[in-house]
Amino acid sequence: MNWIKRFMTGRYGGDQLSIFLLVLSMIITLIGRLTNVVVISFLSYVPIFMALFRMFSKDINKRRMENYKFAIFISPIYSKLKKLEGRLKGRKTHRYYKCPNCNNSLRVPKGKGKILITCPNCKEKFTKKV
């Protein structure tokens, strides 16, 4: 295992973008298998080679910058997924509404009957049956 250590010295290694590329490649491979289109299967090699190139790259600053840009690009998607996850977890105890005035997302407890909801953002009041 020493030769790997020696080989990887001064090289960038793995990061989130590399993992994403590998997962992307697996998804493309799967699609290629399901659709039986050779071009799609061939395309799955592109992200793998990009990931390998990035891992073995010695231009660490450039790779870091790429990963940083990727993180900025992915963060709104990630936060939306996190929000959705929270909603799924709380769907038995809470209901979610959008404020009719400012579109703010509101969480109210379930099973309280007809309630008056006040938006904490714009103080808009509306009634809902929960």
Ligand SMILES: [Zn+2]
């Ligand atoms: Zn509001």
